[in-house]
Amino acid sequence: MTTSFPRVALDEDHHVHSTFSDDAVSTVADNLRAARDRGLRVICLADHVRQGSPWVPDFVAAVRELRPAPDIEVLAGVEAKILNGEGELDLPPSLRGVDQVLIADHQYPGDHGPVPPQDMRDALERRECSAADVIDGLIGATLGALEQAATPQLAHLFSLLPKMGLDEADVPGPALDHLAQGCYRAGARVEVNEKWACPSPRTIRALAAAGVPLVASTDSHDCATVGRYTRVREILAAVPAAPVP
Template sequence: MTGPVTPLDVPLFDRGSDLHVHSTFSDGASTVEENLASARDHGMHTLGMVDHVRRDTTYLPDFAAAVRALDGTAGLRVLLGVEAKVLDVAGAVDLPPALPDLDYVLVADHQVPRPDGPAHPRDVRAALEVGDLTAAVVIDDLVEATVASLACYDRVVLAHLFSILPKCGLHEDQVPDALVRRLGQAVARAGAVVEINEKWTCPSVRVASVLADCGVRITLSTDAHHESRVGRYDAYVDAAATEVEARAGTAAATPAH
């Protein structure tokens, strides 16, 4: 196949694609070849291979070469991405300084972005319990950090949006619609994508519906760490996507500008 394929080429709510699959290059249990075979056997047409990176990650050239070699084999499009966490409210993302040509970057909330850097959710929970932090501050900082992180690459997918909140003792229901719309408008302007994530069962139908109303493109992912989970939308994603589709109608098909 010629030329890069971006997540924007994947149809909305497409059960035949999975843009978030990990391998043995980071914390996955299966090789890229095993993941590809599983996707083929499950009748998929597009597979996004991503692995976790940090600023000091050195495996990227080998990972990129291995994934690019698979594109077009077994009749599948194979996309190359990496997953990195947002670090602070300014939107810094934990990416290596030199990146290969990627199809996209998954930006994730693995820790809580604070003005002075990432905080462990355990520490944020403790600060909330003693009143040193409020839920409103944590949620506002998380949204602002996510908005700012959209500038880290020209093709961004937001991974498991708001998955960090339950780890802090918070919930998506505490994120006001106004903040979700703020995020959705920024995502739509950036041409970015938000995934509905099977592993972390997020974002909620409410959040995804508000995002879709803002013109955000919604894709589906498993966050698979084993070949047996690639493309298996059997618990959360299929039901959530169906409901968001029903609520959104055609709104998600016309990105806001």
Template sequence: MTAPTADLLLGDFHVHSTFSDDARSTLAENISAAASVGLRRLRLTDHVRSSTTWVPEFVRAVAAEPVPSGLVVVTGVEAKLLDASGAVDTPAGLIVGRAGGVDAVVIGDHQFPGTDGPWSPAATRERLAGNLSVDDALDLFVTASIRAMERTPQAQLAHWFSILPKIGLAENDLGAERLAAWAGAAARTGTIVEVNEKWACPGRAAVVALQAAGARLVASTDSHDAADVGRYERVQRILAAADDTSEPTDTTGWMR
């Protein structure tokens, strides 16, 4: 394991608490778990949508938690990418990157960013079986991803490309040109990209593209239970594969 990879594994940049309706652990339990496994960096992150009103309470609650020496705790809210314009489902008036607000907007590809709003995986598969070509779908997704990064300051991409298997596609379908455009946008906009344990994405070729572009990578578990905080297997394998320069990367072009 190279030194940069080892350093990445000392952070967990996507950890949910009971502020999310599908998580089990409190903020305090997550902080304690991070310290117990020797993490140095932790992003406490919870799900929001446009109707969410509890973000100020979340920020105050995190600020009130004691943090062990050697651990830096930052905050985020996870919101879904909505459509091809790059719109993200965040509450009106959300404060990001300054006092009283969260440190980042963690954007998730929970549904496919359609031309008229988010498409469910089932609806996207129906379009792919109809008039939507694979290339057009991939171009639409990458373009929406880039637009989301451009219009969302202080952004982090969560489990990016996790939507692809749900619609019958794979990261390898993207090709080198799409990955380079996406990675270049992440570097240009200062968007952080997480390598996600839960969904095992993005994969090796995407990580290599991010590294080549000079984009910032972090590791995350997407934990919903404190027992999982900072515990990596799949992320470690992805990063190790990206460090292995003997393994060829995908060279498929943007348009097949």
């Protein structure tokens, strides 16, 4: 169950939320059961953290209790948003026992902290900033964030762009290559994300060409959707064999 180019295993799910996240309904055990029922070989259980989240040790312990599970690797992840242009992450001080840090573009990482995407959209419409500068800032912050985590994983790369009224096609080719090289150097994984249907085939082409490991994820908030891919398959089928400028 691995696609040929780019190589992405579809019998894995690298981003699954449990009840440690406020907005998810299934327990870590429910999610693992669903993953095993569907024959998955890897699951990364991952929940939303902030700097002050006190429950990370409890989450790590809950994941640890599920191991070893027959025929499936069980990873513990935390998902944190990029806070600012430096790429600082909204992470608690101790990440003991956490396997993957999922880096998320939930808000625009502005110079003075996170900015809601609607505010960025308004600012772009009022021409207070340019699309090129906004994209440049997002890529710079993402590159910075890669340095903040020992085991980084880009959660839903560029999901923020449409929320700000922008498009991945607006990202210049050299900027995409620069980001892909940064991901490779940092040893980062990049998700092809079912919930947000991103990144685009063109971005995936650039990442794959740079040797960046790509992983499938549902960003599931309910065990019913663990390991189920429709949009990811469509995106991967559309990845061009040659680079797109």
